[in-house]
Amino acid sequence: MAITHPLMGLLMENIILEMRGITKTFPGVKALDSVNLKVRAGEIHALVGENGAGKSTLMKVLSGVYPHGSYEGDILFNDQKMAFSGISDSEENGIIIIHQELALVPLLSIAENLFLGNENVENGVINWPKTFSRTQELLAKVGLKESASTLLGQLGVGKQQLVEIAKALAKDVKLLILDEPTSALQENDSAKLLDLLLEFKEQGISSILITHKLNEISRVADSITVIRDGASVSTLDCHAQSISEEDIIRDMVGRDIANRYPSRETKLGETLMQVREWNVWHPETVERQIIHDIEFNVHAGEVVGIAGLMGSGRTELAMSLFGQSYGKNIRGKVTLRGEDADVSTVPKAIANGLAYVTEDRKELGLILEESILTNTTLANLERVSSHGVIDENMERQVSEDYRRALNVRTPSVFQKVMNLSGGNQQKVVLSKWLYSKPDVLILDEPTRGIDVGAKFEIYSIINQLADDGKGVVMISSEMPELLGMCDRIYVMNEGRLVGELDKADASQEKIMSMIVKA
Amino acid sequence: MSTTKEAMTEVQPAPSVANYLKSHMRDYGMLIALVVIMAMFQFLTEGTLMRPVNLTNLFLQNSYIIIMAIGMLLVIVAGHIDLSVGSVAGFIGALAAVMSVNYDLPTIVVVPVCLVVGLIIGGLQGYWIAYWRIPAFIVTLAGMLVFRGLTLALLAGQSVGPFPKSFQLLSTGFIPDVFGVGRPNVTAMVLGVLAALAIAFLAARSRSRALKYGIQDEPFSFFIVKNALIASAIIYLTYLLGTYRGLPNVLMIMAVLVAFYTFVTNSTTIGRRIYALGGNEKAAKLSGINTEKLTFLTFANMGMLAAAAGLIFAARLNTATPKAGFGFELDVIAAVFIGGASMTGGVGKVIGAVVGAFIMGVMNNGMSILGIGIDWQQVIKGLVLLLAVIFDVYNKQKAR
Secondary structure (H helix, E strand, O other): OOOOOOOHHHHHHHEEEEEEEEEEEEOOEEEEEEEEEEEEOOOEEEEEOOOOOOHHHHHHHHOOOOOOOOOEEEEEEOOEEEOOOOHHHHHHOOEEEEOOOOOOOOOOEHHHHHOOOOOOEEOOEEOHHHHHHHHHHHHHHOOOOOOOOOEHHHOOHHHHHHHHHHHHHOOOOOEEEEEOOOOOOOHHHHHHHHHHHHHHHHOOOEEEEEOOOHHHHHHHOOEEEEEEOOEEEEEEEOOOOOOOHHHHHHHHHOOOOOOOOOOOOOOOOOEEEEEEEEEEEOOOOOOOEEEEEEEEEEEOOOEEEEEOOOOOOHHHHHHHHOOOOOOEEEEEEEEEOOEEOOOOOHHHHHHOOEEEEOOOHHHHHOOOOOEHHHHHHHHHHHHHEEOOEEOHHHHHHHHHHHHHHOOOOOOOOOOEHHHOOHHHHHHHHHHHHHHOOOOEEEEEOOOOOOOHHHHHHHHHHHHHHHHOOOEEEEEOOOHHHHHHHOOEEEEEEOOEEEEEEEHHHOOHHHHHHHHHHO | OOOOHHHHOOOOOOOOHHHHHHHOHHHHHHHHHHHHHHHHHHHHOOOOOOOHHHHHHHHHHHHHHHHHHHHHHHHHHOOOOOOOHHHHHHHHHHHHHHHHHHOOOOHHHHHHHHHHHHHHHHHHHHHHHHHOOOOHHHHHHHHHHHHHHHHHHHHOOOOEOOOOHHHHHHHHOEOOOOOOOOOOOHHHHHHHHHHHHHHHHHHHHHHHHHHHOOOOOOOHHHHHHHHHHHHHHHHHHHHHHHHOOOOEHHHHHHHHHHHHHHHHHHHEHHHHHHHHHHHOHHHHHHOOOOHHHHHHHHHHHHHHHHHHHHHHHHHHHOOEOOOOOOOHHHHHHHHHHHOOOOOOOOOOOHHHHHHHHHHHHHHHHHHHHOOOOHHHHHHHHHHHHHHHHHHHHHHHHHHO
16 A cells, blocks of 8 residues: 555645644543644545544644644644634634534524624624625525525525535635535435535635545545544545555555455244334324335344435334334334234333334433443343342443443443444444344444444344344445345335335345335 | 453553542532531631531531432432422421311321322422423422412411421431430430441442452542541531430431432432433433333422421421421522532432532531621522532533
8 A cells, every 4th residue: 555655745736734743642542643634725635534533633633623732743734834722713714624513503594504603794783685695695606596594494404514515615715624524414415515525626625525435535535544543544646546445444444344244144034023004194293194004024033124315204114113202193003923012102112022223322322421331221221120229230240241242342331421432332222222132123324423343343233133033124324235234125215115125136226216216 | 142251350550549539529529528618617617517516406407408409309310400399398387387286187197198298299290391391490480489379378378386296306306315324325326336337338348349340440548538537427427416415306317318319319220210311311212211200200209308398397497487498499409509410410419419408508507607697698609509510510521
C-alpha cells in the first residue's frame, strides 16, 4: 500500500487544509496520535475509519470544539496557521461542520432555521423580506423547491439535511465537513446529496466526507484518508490508483475481511412464527391504514429479511407485532410454534418468545445512564431475582457471560453504556434480548451506524442464533446485507408485501424492481 | 455460553485514595458538605448544635421532611415531581385531629386509616399521571390547591387539638431503656453499637463480593477509614442522644424507612425498574416493563409517606392547624436535589436525599440558634440549593 503518492509533492501547491501531527489526549486515553490530514482545494476528501477511530475527535479539533491549546500539532488553512478558540472562529474562516444529529429547530420555518445565529439584522431588527429572498436563493442552490416559510418539522430527513447544507452556504463556506450525512437517508436522497457535493466541487468548495458507506466513497471521493485507533493509516488518491472496497476495509480494520458476511449452513426446522392478515392503522390519524394484510412466516434456524425503502412500514410492522407498540385497531393473527399467541402487550410478547431489537438504540433500546449490567437483565429481571429481590451475584455472572460471549469491549459490566461505541452498544442491546430467551428475534436495522468490524461480529451473532434453532427476522435498508445474510427476503412497499425471494434468486435489481413496479 | 473463571478476575491497577476520591466526588461530596456544615455551626454556635437536647430536636424537626424526601426521591427518579405533598401532609394531620379529637377514635385506628387515605390520595393523582399522561406538575399542583382547601374545610378554619397521649407518642416518645438505668440511656447506646456493627458488616460483605469479581476500585485504606468514621459517628450520635432521653421513636421510624427504601431501590426488581423508567421510558416500555403501573405505584407510595409525615408533624405540634404543611414540598424537593438526584430522572439515591434533608435541617437549626432572621435564612438556603446542583453538574461534566 502506497502511503503517499510519489507525485504528491508536485500537487502540494493546492492544499487548502493541512493538519499536521495532531495529538489529542483525554485523561487516560490518547484519542489522536500525531494524525496528518491534507485536503486539496476543490476536492472531496473522504475520511473513513471504524467507530471510535478518532474521526469525530479530529473534526472537533478542526472546527474548534476543542480549542487551540488543548491539543498538540498545527492546523494550516490556506497556508496560515490557525488557532481556533471556538466554533465561531472556524466558521468565520469558512470551515463549517454538519453534524450527524441535525442542529435544526422543527417548529421554526426554513428561513428562520437558515439564519439562526446569523440573522439578517438592521439595528437589531430582523429584515424579513431580505431573509426570505436569500432563503429562496439558497434553497434553489441545494435543489429544494419548498417555500421559505414552511416549518422545518414538515420536511423529511433528506430535505432537512439539504436545509442544513443551505445553512452552511449562507455562511460563505470554503471547507464543508459532513459527518455521516447519509446515515439516515434513503438511497435516492443520498444520491441527491452526493450530487450536490460534486456540484460544490465545481464551484471550488472543498468537502470532507465522513462515512461508513464505501459505495459513496467510490462514487464521489477524490482522495481518502483512513484513520485507525487514533492514527492516520493511509491516504489514497482515487485518481492515481484504482482502489477497491476491500483495500479500504483492510486499512480500516487492519486485517483482511475475506468475506463481509460470515457463511452459515442453513438447517430449517419447524415453522416458528406465522403472521396472518395483519392490519394496522395509524395511531393518531385513525383512518389511515399503515399495514395492509401482511402474511409472513419464519422457520427455526432461518434468517428472514424484510427489504423496503424507508417509510415502507417495516418498523411499523415489527413494532405492531411486538406488543402493539405501534398503531391502533390492530387486527390479525400470530401463531408461535403452531399455537395462537397473544402478543397484545410487550410482556405477553416477551413471554411468548418474541424479541424486538429496535432501530434506534439510543432512544428506544438502552438506558444510557445505566450500566451494561442493568441493561442486560432489564427485559428478564425475574430470571435473576426471587420474590422481587435481585440476586446480585447471579446478575453479575449473567451480564459478564453475555459481555464475553458477544465480545463487548469494556473493562467491566459496570461501565455506563453511554460511554460505549455504537457497535458495543448494539451488542448490549442484543445481550438484553438474548437473555430474554426468545424463539424469534426481530432485528430492526441491527448494523446501523456501526463500523465494518463490529458489523461482522453482529452478523456472526445472527448466524449463531440461527444455528441454535432460533428464527431471525432482519429488517435492513442495506440490500447487500440482506442478500448476504438472509435465507429468504420479503419485500415491502407502502405497507404491503410486494414480493418474496429465495436466497438463490435474490438480487438488488429484483428487489428494487419489485418495489418500483408494485 | 460457557464461563471461565480466569477471565473474571481482571487485573486492576492499585487505586490511590486521592484518585478514588476525585472520581467519586459526586458520591461523597454532599456527605462531606454536611460534615463541614455541621462543624462550622458547631463552632459558630459554640457547641450548642451538638448538645444532646438540640440534637434530639434536630431529628424531631426534620423527620417529616426526611420521610417525604424518601418518597419524593422515587417520584423524581421516575422522572416526575409531586408538589402536593405539603398539602397532603397537612390534610392528613387535620383528618387525624378530627378523628382523634372530635370523634374520640383510638390511635390504633386513626393511624392506619390515615395512612390508607394518604395511599389513596397518592394513587388518585398517580392514576391521572400514569394512565392519562397528564403532566405530574399539573396534577399535583391541582392536588396542592385541592388539599390545602380541604384542610381548611375539614378544620373549619380553626386549630384542632390536643391529641390523646397515645397519638403524641408518635413524635414525642422515646425508646425506653430496657436496662433500667434511664439516664444515660443504655439501650440507645447498645442500639447504636449494633447499627454500626450491622452497617460495617454489610459493607465488608459487599466489598468481599466485589473483590471476588475483581470489580473493586475502592482502596482498602479508604474503605477502613470510611467505615470507621461512619461507625464512630453513629455510636457518638447515639451516645449523645443517650445522655439526654434516648432514641426518639421518630428516629427509629426514620431509620427503618431509610433502610427499607435503600433496599428497595438497590436490590429489588421494582426499584431497578423505576430507575429504568426514569432513565428512558420508551426503552423501559419496550423491555416489557409496565411503566404505567410503576408510575402509579410511585405516587401512591408518595401519598402514604406524605400521610406518615403529616401524622408525625401533627403529633409534634400536638394540634392540627390549617397552615400545617405549608411549603413543605419545597423543602422536600430541595432536599432530593441537594442529595444529587437528576431533574430529568433516572439518577438519585435514598441516602443522598436523606443527606440533602439533613443539610437543610442543620442549616435551619444552626441559623436559628445564631439568631439569623427568617429572611436571610431563606436567601442562604436558596443559594445552597443552587450551589449543590451546580456542584453536581460540574462533577458530572468533569466525569465525561
